[in-house]
Amino acid sequence: MVDPVPSGSICPVRTGGGLTVGSRPGDCELHLTAVEDFLNWGKEHSLFYLLFATACCGIELMQTGGPRYDVDRLGMIPRASPRQADLLIVAGTITHKMASRAKRLWEQMAEPRWVVSMGSCANAGGPFSKFSYSVLNGIDKHFPVDIYVPGCPPRPEALIDGVIELRERVRRWQTLGVRPRDAAVIA
Amino acid sequence: MTVVAPPGKLTRQRVLELASERFPAATILVRPNSVPCLLVEAAHLIDVMQFLRDDPALDFKSLSDLAGVDLLKWPGEKKGEFLHSELMVVYQLHSLNHRHHATVKVILKRDTATVPSVAGLWPVAGWFEREAFDLYGITFSGHADLRRLLTPEDWTGFPLRKDYAYPESYGGVALKREGQHFDAGPYA
Amino acid sequence: MTIVAESPDGELMTLNMGPHHPSTHGVLRLIVECDGEVVTSCQPDIGYLHRSIEKIGEYLEFPQFVPYTDRVDYVCAMNANLAWCVAAEALYAMDPASVIKIPERAEWIRILVAELNRISSHLVAVGALAMDMGAYTPFLHAIALRELINDLFESICGARLTYNYVTIGGVANDLPAGIEPRIAAALDQIEREMRGFNKLITGNTIFRDRLAGTATISAADAVAWGLVGPNLRGSGVDFDLRRDEPYGFYDRVEFAVPVGDAFAGANGRVGDAFDRYIVRLLEILESTRICRQALKHLPPAAPKAADLVGGWQADVKAALRKPPKGEVHHRTEMPRGETGYYLISDGSKIPYRIRIRTGSFTAVAIIPKLAPGLMLADIVAVIGSLDIVLPEVDR
Numbered sequence: 001m002v003d004p005v006p007s008g009s010i011c012p013v014r015t016g017g018g019l020t021v022g023s024r025p026g027d028c029e030l031h032l033t034a035v036e037d038f039l040n041w042g043k044e045h046s047l048f049y050l051l052f053a054t055a056c057c058g059i060e061l062m063q064t065g066g067p068r069y070d071v072d073r074l075g076m077i078p079r080a081s082p083r084q085a086d087l088l089i090v091a092g093t094i095t096h097k098m099a100s101r102a103k104r105l106w107e108q109m110a111e112p113r114w115v116v117s118m119g120s121c122a123n124a125g126g127p128f129s130k131f132s133y134s135v136l137n138g139i140d141k142h143f144p145v146d147i148y149v150p151g152c153p154p155r156p157e158a159l160i161d162g163v164i165e166l167r168e169r170v171r172r173w174q175t176l177g178v179r180p181r182d183a184a185v186i187a
Numbered sequence: 188m189t190v191v192a193p194p195g196k197l198t199r200q201r202v203l204e205l206a207s208e209r210f211p212a213a214t215i216l217v218r219p220n221s222v223p224c225l226l227v228e229a230a231h232l233i234d235v236m237q238f239l240r241d242d243p244a245l246d247f248k249s250l251s252d253l254a255g256v257d258l259l260k261w262p263g264e265k266k267g268e269f270l271h272s273e274l275m276v277v278y279q280l281h282s283l284n285h286r287h288h289a290t291v292k293v294i295l296k297r298d299t300a301t302v303p304s305v306a307g308l309w310p311v312a313g314w315f316e317r318e319a320f321d322l323y324g325i326t327f328s329g330h331a332d333l334r335r336l337l338t339p340e341d342w343t344g345f346p347l348r349k350d351y352a353y354p355e356s357y358g359g360v361a362l363k364r365e366g367q368h369f370d371a372g373p374y375a
Numbered sequence: 376m377t378i379v380a381e382s383p384d385g386e387l388m389t390l391n392m393g394p395h396h397p398s399t400h401g402v403l404r405l406i407v408e409c410d411g412e413v414v415t416s417c418q419p420d421i422g423y424l425h426r427s428i429e430k431i432g433e434y435l436e437f438p439q440f441v442p443y444t445d446r447v448d449y450v451c452a453m454n455a456n457l458a459w460c461v462a463a464e465a466l467y468a469m470d471p472a473s474v475i476k477i478p479e480r481a482e483w484i485r486i487l488v489a490e491l492n493r494i495s496s497h498l499v500a501v502g503a504l505a506m507d508m509g510a511y512t513p514f515l516h517a518i519a520l521r522e523l524i525n526d527l528f529e530s531i532c533g534a535r536l537t538y539n540y541v542t543i544g545g546v547a548n549d550l551p552a553g554i555e556p557r558i559a560a561a562l563d564q565i566e567r568e569m570r571g572f573n574k575l576i577t578g579n580t581i582f583r584d585r586l587a588g589t590a591t592i593s594a595a596d597a598v599a600w601g602l603v604g605p606n607l608r609g610s611g612v613d614f615d616l617r618r619d620e621p622y623g624f625y626d627r628v629e630f631a632v633p634v635g636d637a638f639a640g641a642n643g644r645v646g647d648a649f650d651r652y653i654v655r656l657l658e659i660l661e662s663t664r665i666c667r668q669a670l671k672h673l674p675p676a677a678p679k680a681a682d683l684v685g686g687w688q689a690d691v692k693a694a695l696r697k698p699p700k701g702e703v704h705h706r707t708e709m710p711r712g713e714t715g716y717y718l719i720s721d722g723s724k725i726p727y728r729i730r731i732r733t734g735s736f737t738a739v740a741i742i743p744k745l746a747p748g749l750m751l752a753d754i755v756a757v758i759g760s761l762d763i764v765l766p767e768v769d770r
Contacts, residue, residue: 051397055424055766056449058401059499059536063525066518080397096357097339098402098423101394127442131431133346133353134338141360153536220469220701248598252704252715254730262700262721277717277730279704283598283614290704311601314740322429337422337769347430 036175043086043112044170045075047163050085052105055092057119057153064156074163082108087166089159090145093121093128094136103142112173116162117145120152127152199223202245202289210235216292224277224290229302232293236305239280239289247280247289250305253315254279255323259297259349272297274325278305295325304330322347386410390751394423398507398755401765403739409751417746417754419739425769432729437463437698438543440729445537447731448767450499453492453528454709456541457485461622462705462716463543463698470699480674481545482624487558487669488531488540490662494565495524496710497605497655497662504652504759505576508585513576520568523561530554549676559670562663569659577656586649587639590745590757593646600744601737604712605658606761609635609651616708628668633657648760655762658710697724711735711762735767 053061064071065078079085082105094102106115117139120126125137139145146169149162197205203215203225212231217223227235239247256275278291293302304327306313316327317336324345327333335342344351356362393404402423408416428447432440444459445452468474502517525535530551532540540547576582592602597610607614615632617625635650637643643650700722706715712734719728738761745757 052395054402055426056446056536059449063518063522063535066522067515068519068522082395093424093426095423095425096360097425098394099360100358101423105395127446128426128431131434132427133351133430134425134427136360137362155535218701220699221703248595250601251706251713252717252730252732254717254728254732256719256728256730260721261727279715279717283612286619309601310599310744311737311740314736335422337425339422346427 036173039175040171040173043173043175044167046077047075047087047114047167047170048077048079048085049087049089050082050105050109051078051080052088052102053091054094054098055121057091057122060153060156060159061089061091061118064159069156069160071160071163074160074167076163082106083110085109086112087114087116087163089116089118090122090139091118091153093126094139095134096136097134099136099139099142102139106143112175114147114166114170115139115143115145116147116149116159116166118149118151118159118162119154120150123148123150197244197285197287199288199290202239202287205242205245206235206239206289209238222288222290224292226292226294229293229295232291233303233305233308236278236291236308239291240308244285245287245289246282246284249281249283250278250309250311250315251281251288252279253277253305253312253319255319255325255347257323257347257349274300274323276302276319276325300324301326301328303328306330321345324348387415392754394420398758400503400758400763403758403763403765403768405742405754407746407751407754412751414746414749414751414754417743419742421739421765421768423769424765426766428770429729429731432726434725436724437726440726441542442537442539445539446766447733447770448709448711448714448735448764449536450764451492451496451710452536452538453488453540454496454707455714456538457489457623458707458709458714459716460541460543461707462703462718465705466698466701466703466718466720467543467696469701469703473696473699475544477545477623480549480676483669483673484546484550485541486624486628487666487673488528488538488546490665490669491524491527491558493662493710494659494666495521497659500655500710500759500762501572501652501659504756504762505582507755507759508582510576510579510582513572516568516572516575520565520572523564527554527558527561530557555670555673558666562666566660566663569656573656577653583639583649584642585753586652586756586760587642587647588644589648589753590749590760591644591647592741592745596741596744597646600741602712602741603734603737604708604710605654606651606712606734606738608633609654609760610646611635611650616706616713620706622705622707624672627672628665630661630665631657633661648756651760651762697722709734711738711764711767731770733767733770735761735763735765738763739768 063069088106088109117123121128122139125135128135129137147162147166149158151158200223203223206225207213207215210231212228213235214226215223216226239245254277256277258273258275274295274297276293280289295302302325304316306316316330317333319325320327320333321335321337322345354362388409390407390409392407394402404420406418406420407414428443431443441456441459444455448455464475498517498521502514505513528538529535532538532547592610594610594612597607597612611634613632613634618632633654635645635654637645638653639649698720700720702719704715704717706713714734715732717730718726721727742757746754
């Protein structure tokens with residue numbers, strides 16, 4: 001992943017390079033950018049995720065937050081409350097009994113919000129899809145998912161890769177105005 | 188590999204003899220490739236269980252397990268053993284002091300399926316019985332709080348019964364999809 | 376935690392804790408009634424992770440069920456594999472004609488991986504308990520140590536969490552060449568760092584005082600409520616299936632069975648939350664002892680040509696035979712205590728009924744009895760000290 005931020009500037013530049021005011025080093029430096037890019041730049045580097053783990057993938061999510069994989073370095077801090085979270089990582093099997101609760105958590109999250117479906121169960125029911133009477137075949141039956149991470153369970157590297165994919169998406173996010181996806185939800 | 192547990196003070200057979208000598212309603216059931224077990228009529232279950240728990244020589248203070256079984260697809264060995272229309276409750280007992288074991292079975296009619304609750308003898312049975320009620324539809328009379336345990340409260344049917352039909356939809360989501368197994372499985 | 380209702384007299388308050396809550400160790404829901412800060416009743420609501428594994432087992436052949444046992448308890452999947460496999464082998468052994476012979480090397484590998492997994496499971500238990508008590512650092516130490524064991528398992532079977540390694544008749548593949556010194560070094564590091572962990576948190580006054588005398592379970596109650604494993608031993612009952620009803624080669628290794636003994640000192644009582652914590656800590660050390668013995672006894676790998684007769688490889692043909700028509704109830708000691716498999720076979724390749732009785736199920740069932748009279752904040756101490764893992768409860 002190549003960050004398009006030129007050295008010395010704090011936010012991505014859409015229209016040309018920086019404009020330096022003054023001639024000595026350390027003088028004020030101006031950069032022109034779009035409001036949306038600036039906001040997305042902030043969001044991209046502080047994806048707070050909800051501590052939501054239902055099953056096996058939850059252990060790998062825990063290890064991902066642990067000392068070795070350390071997702072804090074990506075600006076990802078676990079939050080216990082959905083109202084403070086930007087990112088819902090659906091880690092683990094969602095049963096019919098759990099589905100309505102998971103949906104309520106998603107509804108409680110403030111916009112903009114993103115969803116990563118972690119593991120085969122959350123993607124499509126996983127090993128339980130065929131014979132189980134109680135497992136939902138994919139959380140996307142209840143709310144939209146941005147990134148699907150396959151695996152049973154995915155390795156922490158796979159989850160981090162999924163998050164980096166998501167960051168690309170966040171960078172191009174339409175912050176202002178009503179997005180077509182939300183228009184469908186509102187309707 | 189040795190898989191047979193070292194014998195406790197009494198062998199399984201001897202434990203069952205003690206109980207069946209005392210209660211005519213309890214008979215010893217010996218079947219091939221299975222440990223001998225005690226077959227008790229539901230009406231006398233509490234008396235027999237009380238005896239097994241409190242008799243100092245038996246002292247079954249621990250209820251290891253309580254399992255429901257549906258005999259619907261059971262291949263009959265000979266006439267009169269198990270009927271396909273029956274359900275079964277299996278109790279696994281263990282004595283920590285004497286280190287011996289016992290298995291107790293109760294056969295129930297499918298349409299009534301009622302057995303007295305042993306939650307008064309072993310508190311752990313309370314949840315075991317709720318689970319058997321939830322998954323097999325077995326009613327435990329005298330249970331203080333017999334509700335569904337694992338499935339949602341508005342779930343229909345008893346999933347672990349052999350004739351259970353998988354739901355078509357739940358909570359507004361259609362469950363049936365291509366390739367999914369909805370018949371009665373390998374026995375169909 | 377959200378307030379959902381208040382009783383009309385204004386005295387009692389009902390709190391809904393879970394199914395999404397960072398301290399319930401998964402999707403456990405507790406309906407707590409409190410009078411101020413004191414809990415008057417607590418009703419668990421489970422089933423949010425009920426994946427119908429028992430029903431799935433009635434569609435699959437015996438060896439095909441092994442991956443599902445991984446998901447019965449993913450924190451100690453090796454032990455879960457082992458529990459299923461020894462139960463299935465016990466069923467085969469009911470008929471002398473179909474006994475499955477397990478190679479000696481495979482038996483020692485089984486003990487080795489099961490005990491390594493027990494260590495990593497207990498690390499999660501003690502680390503998460505410390506986190507529930509407000510100490511985040513010990514949890515990170517435990518997680519870092521756990522990665523050590525995950526690396527070993529990755530070398531052995533390719534997976535970090537769900538192993539599918541123990542099979543009916545043996546293990547799936549031999550240990551990779553040269554892993555023994557790595558395991559020995561990891562055991563040394565675990566012992567060393569557990570001493571550090573112990574220094575870090577066990578003596579901490581806040582930690583100790585919050586757990587001492589909290590949620591005490593008497594030995595009689597523990598037996599009557601069906602507690603098993605470290606929870607039972609924490610209450611002073613000296614019972615361990617590995618020693619008392621040995622399966623595999625557990626009768627060939629030496630280890631002590633730690634038992635609760637009011638470790639917290641003056642405020643402590645036998646069977647309190649602190650005892651359960653200490654029992655787990657001691658079991659980690661005992662497991663390292665067992666692992667070392669297994670490494671010592673491990674016979675050399677069989678040469679390629681002889682694999683099928685005496686090496687690691689499973690007696691594959693035997694495991695693919697149909698089991699006898701009969702039934703068995705077999706119990707094994709998992710990190711969360713006794714796991715009983717009640718297996719009924721109708722003589723076909725597919726089990727007629729699989730019943731899984733797990734340790735966490737009864738550990739949740741005792742919460743309504745323990746909770747009344749505790750402070751609200753102690754509820755998480757109860758959950759943490761009982762080491763509940765939700766897939767075991769719901770299956």
